Amino acid sequence: MKQLLSFTKKEFLHIFRDTWTMMIILVLPVVMMLLFGYAVTTEIKNTNIGVLDLSKDELSIKIIDRIDKSEYFSLKKNYSSFKEVESSFRRSEVGVVIVFDENFSENLLHLNNAEIQVIADASDPNSAKTLVNYVSNIIAQSLKDLNKAPQSNYQITPELKLLYNPLMKSSYNFVPGVMGFIIILVCAMMTSISIVREKERGTMELLLASPTKPIVIIISKVAPYFFISIINIITIFFVSYFIMGVPINGNILWISLLCLIYIFVSLSLGILISTIANTQLIALVVSAILLLMPSMLLSGMLFSVESMPVVLRGIAQIMPAKWFISAIRKLIIMGVDLKYVLKELGVLVFMGVVFLTISIKKFKKRLE
Amino acid sequence: MDEVIVVKNLTKRFGGFTAVDDISFEVRKGEIFGFLGANGAGKTTAMRMLCGLSRPTSGDALVAGFDIRTESEKIKANIGYMSQKFSLYEDLKVWENIKLFAGIYGMKKKEIAFKTDILLKELGFVSEKDTFVKALPLGWKQKLAFSVAIFHQPKVVFLDEPTGGVDPITRRLFWEMIYQAVERGITVFVTTHYMDEAEYCDRVSIMVDGRIDALDTPKRLKEKFKANSIDEVFYQLARKAERKAD
Numbered sequence: 001m002k003q004l005l006s007f008t009k010k011e012f013l014h015i016f017r018d019t020w021t022m023m024i025i026l027v028l029p030v031v032m033m034l035l036f037g038y039a040v041t042t043e044i045k046n047t048n049i050g051v052l053d054l055s056k057d058e059l060s061i062k063i064i065d066r067i068d069k070s071e072y073f074s075l076k077k078n079y080s081s082f083k084e085v086e087s088s089f090r091r092s093e094v095g096v097v098i099v100f101d102e103n104f105s106e107n108l109l110h111l112n113n114a115e116i117q118v119i120a121d122a123s124d125p126n127s128a129k130t131l132v133n134y135v136s137n138i139i140a141q142s143l144k145d146l147n148k149a150p151q152s153n154y155q156i157t158p159e160l161k162l163l164y165n166p167l168m169k170s171s172y173n174f175v176p177g178v179m180g181f182i183i184i185l186v187c188a189m190m191t192s193i194s195i196v197r198e199k200e201r202g203t204m205e206l207l208l209a210s211p212t213k214p215i216v217i218i219i220s221k222v223a224p225y226f227f228i229s230i231i232n233i234i235t236i237f238f239v240s241y242f243i244m245g246v247p248i249n250g251n252i253l254w255i256s257l258l259c260l261i262y263i264f265v266s267l268s269l270g271i272l273i274s275t276i277a278n279t280q281l282i283a284l285v286v287s288a289i290l291l292l293m294p295s296m297l298l299s300g301m302l303f304s305v306e307s308m309p310v311v312l313r314g315i316a317q318i319m320p321a322k323w324f325i326s327a328i329r330k331l332i333i334m335g336v337d338l339k340y341v342l343k344e345l346g347v348l349v350f351m352g353v354v355f356l357t358i359s360i361k362k363f364k365k366r367l368e
Numbered sequence: 369m370d371e372v373i374v375v376k377n378l379t380k381r382f383g384g385f386t387a388v389d390d391i392s393f394e395v396r397k398g399e400i401f402g403f404l405g406a407n408g409a410g411k412t413t414a415m416r417m418l419c420g421l422s423r424p425t426s427g428d429a430l431v432a433g434f435d436i437r438t439e440s441e442k443i444k445a446n447i448g449y450m451s452q453k454f455s456l457y458e459d460l461k462v463w464e465n466i467k468l469f470a471g472i473y474g475m476k477k478k479e480i481a482f483k484t485d486i487l488l489k490e491l492g493f494v495s496e497k498d499t500f501v502k503a504l505p506l507g508w509k510q511k512l513a514f515s516v517a518i519f520h521q522p523k524v525v526f527l528d529e530p531t532g533g534v535d536p537i538t539r540r541l542f543w544e545m546i547y548q549a550v551e552r553g554i555t556v557f558v559t560t561h562y563m564d565e566a567e568y569c570d571r572v573s574i575m576v577d578g579r580i581d582a583l584d585t586p587k588r589l590k591e592k593f594k595a596n597s598i599d600e601v602f603y604q605l606a607r608k609a610e611r612k613a614d
Contacts (some may be wrong), residue, residue, distance in 0.1 A: 006471045017459045203454030209419045209526075210472045211441060230475065363510035 003212060005222030014194065015224055028287050029182045029232045035238045036174040047131060050077035052085055054215060054263075055104035066142045067098070067189050072134050096120045096131045098139075122362035175240040176328040177299060179259075180321035182232050183266050184295050189287035191225045191270030196283040198272075202336040214363060227264045248336025253329055258341065260329060262324040268355035269320070275362035323347045372397050372524050372555045373418065378427035380413050387413040389578035390427065395557060396409070397511065398550060402566045402586075403559040404598075405575030406606050411559045412452075412528060414575070418557070419526055420444050432523040441581035445473065448517035448525035448554075452532060454509050456516060458502035458535055462493060465501055466516055473520035480495050495600075508537035509547060513559040531565065543568050574602060577611045 015021050027110035048066065053060050057255040068075040076094055080087050085097050099117035102106065108114035118135050120128040193220075198204040207217055247253070269291065275285040298305065300315035305316045316322045330336045337346075373395035388410045389579045405411045416422040417565045418431050420440030421462040430438045432446040463484055470480040488494045491511060501509060510530065518525050527546075533538045543565065546556055558569070566572045566586060573583040582589055582605060586598050593601045 003472060006468060010457070010464075010468055014457070014459055015465070201458070202451050203457060205421070205451045206449060206455045206469075207451075208421055209444060209447070209451075209473075210469070211445040211474070212472050298405035 002069070004220055005214050007212070008223045009215060011194070011220055011224045015228075021190065025186050025228050025232070028185070029178070029235055030239060032178050033175070033244075034183065035242050036178060037239075043131060045072060046074050047072060047095040048076040048093060049073045049087055050079055050085065051060075051134075052079040052082065052097060052099045054102045055100050055106075057103075057105045059105035059108070060100040063100075063139055063142045064098070067135065067138050068137055072138075076229050078138050085119065089119075092121070092318060094121075096135055098135060125207055131229070138259060171245055172329075175236065175244070175246050175324045177296075178235050179233060179236050180262070180297055180325045181292070182236065183229050183259075183262055183324075184269075184287075184321055186229050186232060187225050187263055187266030187271065188270040188291050189284065191222060191267060192273035192277065192283040192287055194196065194225075194278050195221050195274035196277050200279055217362070221270070226263060226267065229266075230259075233259050235335070246332070248332050250331035251338070253327065254338045254341075255331050258324070258327055258345065259350075261345060261352065262320065265320045265324075265348050265352040265355065268352050268359060272355045272359040272362070280293060291319075291321075294319050298322060299325045301340050318353055320348060323351075335352040370396055373401075373431050373557065374535065375418070375429040376427055378414065378417060378429050379425050380410075380417060380557040381425045382384065386578055388417070388424075391578075391580045391585055392427075393573055393580060394572045395555060397489075397555055398553060399570040400546060400550060400558065400568065402405065402557045402569030402572035403557060403575070404563075404602060405559075406609060408611055409575040410578040410608070411575055415526055415528055415553055415557070415559060418443075419447060419449055424440060428508050432609070448520070448522040450513055450525070450527045450530050452503055452528045454506070456501050456513050461498050462488070462504075462512065463497045465512070466519060469516045470519050473522075475520055483519065487519065489575055491515060507534055507541075510534055510538065511530060512541060514542065514545055514549075517555055518552075521552070523555055526556045527559060529559055531560065531562065534536065539565070547604060563602055566598040566602075570604045572598065576605050581608075582606045 015025070053064065054191065065071050073096070077088055077097075078086075079088065079097070082099075085099075085116065088094055089097070097119040099119065101117075103113045104114050104116070116139060118132050120131050123126040124279065153310060195204075198207070201350050204217075208214070210275065243247055270287075273283055273286050277286055297309070298312060298319055299321040305313060308316065323344045327341040327348075330341050330344075371394045373393075373609045375394070378388060378391050378394050379386065383441065391414060403411055403415065417424050417436060418429060420431075420443045424436065424478065432444070434440075436443060457468070466484050466487065467480055470483075472558040475483075484497075488497055493508075493512070496504065496508075497559045501512065504512065514527070514530060517527075531542055534542065539562070546558070546568075548554060558565075560566065568608055569586065571583065571585050572589065573580045574589075575581070582592075582601065584592065589598065589601050592597065593604055595604065
């Protein structure tokens with residue numbers, strides 16, 4: 001026990017004395033949160049909008065007013081011809097332009113058919129699509145509210161209802177993702193590198209030739225990263241709750257349990273990598289390519305796993321991050337009960353046990 | 369007990385490759401035993417088995433009175449080990465390294481503090497107590513590594529090419545430290561590439577292709593092989609080697 005404590009202290013010293021390690025484990029999580037929160041956002045806020053209103057009647061003005069007042073758009077330009085519209089797009093002044101036909105409201109009232117054109121800059125197809133959706137929703141909503149909707153009996157107005165994340169905030173999506181990523185980074189990558197560093201420098205051999213038990217070496221290696229991960233998770237929750245306004249709907253106890261299990265899986269992965277790799281570089285590459293990149297891309301953090309090709313979907317299934325993100329999303333955002341994430345928990349526990357068993361076997365073999 | 373290390377028919381095979389081929393020898397208490405051989409001759413493998421880092425395929429050995437097969441933990445507590453690579457923690461201070469390793473070997477805090485002061489005085493390192501090891505010159509690091517390896521007063525210390533890459537003056541100083549260790553009752557088991565260092569040993573063994581081809585005092589080996597130096601003895605034996613150096 002005394003040995004374990006002095007070893008753990010030594011590991012903490014290694015971490016505290018290495019500026020880069022400190023940066024990665026303490027600053028990176030916050031930077032990632034802020035980056036995803038404010039820079040890499042897929043949500044729409046205050047997009048500049050232009051209007052070419054050829055009818056200039058009461059109804060069109062009301063609709064424009066409504067769009068302008070929404071938090072998503074702000075009216076920047078009023079055009080008088082199509083020519084102006086095009087040059088305005090070229091100068092990237094606006095993201096969307098709405099064109100009202102001449103006699104817009106007359107046509108709507110008498111012919112039951114009026115045209116509104118929504119033009120978007122599709123050089124960024126994803127945001128163009130989202131913008132057009134938003135605009136059409138607002139228009140449909142305004143028409144309905146103003147009771148000027150087409151009177152046809154066959155008209156079906158689709159009504160979208162977005163569950164759990166009614167404002168489509170992307171922070172709901174990336175907070176679980178950033179957690180999944182950071183834990184893999186700290187637990188798997190940093191742990192494996194720190195074990196392999198001792199192999200590379202020859203100190204591991206010295207330890208093995210001493211009366212220290214291998215299990216003490218491993219536990220002391222893992223302990224600091226375990227604590228740091230917990231601090232990271234708390235930091236991420238703190239930033240997401242107080243700064244980004246992401247609610248924590250689920251039971252804190254279950255959320256903590258899930259996080260601990262995920263940390264356990266990541267740590268055993270780290271130990272596993274360290275038994276395979278002989279140089280820090282290999283440990284780094286293996287964890288970056290086999291863990292970090294797929295965790296980022298395949299875990300559902302940035303892209304939905306369901307819409308991926310079969311092969312990638314298969315690979316995603318063996319990524320611990322995917323299961324963690326799926327479960328934590330259910331727990332913190334949907335606020336479901338533990339029984340709805342039992343499958344994810346089971347898979348994670350299974351993975352952890354498998355990784356740990358293999359690495360202990362490999363570690364022993366190496367001593368032979 | 370006069371023999372600190374007793375090796376009988378020790379063999380280590382990796383698949384079809386016999387790294388250590390049926391070696392037997394004894395190391396007496398208080399002697400400096402030189403373990404010579406070309407690269408790939410099997411020195412390190414043999415040494416690792418004696419340190420309890422690797423299990424023999426067949427044969428037996430006692431180190432400090434303990435069986436390497438069944439009592440490797442006890443052996444580890446009674447030996448010191450210094451590996452080929454310089455291996456202290458570079459990002460720990462001088463005293464932290466000493467304290468860490470002394471603690472591993474179960475020394476008490478008070479004893480550690482007391483002996484650390486003495487050691488630093490002996491080495492002339494007093495002002496370097498709080499220096500990070502990475503800031504020390506290589507020769508100093510090597511001296512410190514050796515001091516750490518014998519800090520807990522082991523029965524035997526295993527040195528695996530301890531003077532690799534060190535300048536001649538430091539090598540000379542290093543050997544003086546080895547003699548001092550012997551005076552304190554520590555038996556020294558040392559592998560080396562430098563044949564002039566072999567002359568400093570009480571007895572040397574020369575390993576060729578996993579076997580020990582010669583074992584005696586440097587003086588008698590020279591007489592037996594009609595050579596002027598251990599260097600010549602070594603070349604006469606090493607020339608017969610079939611195994612390629614790695």
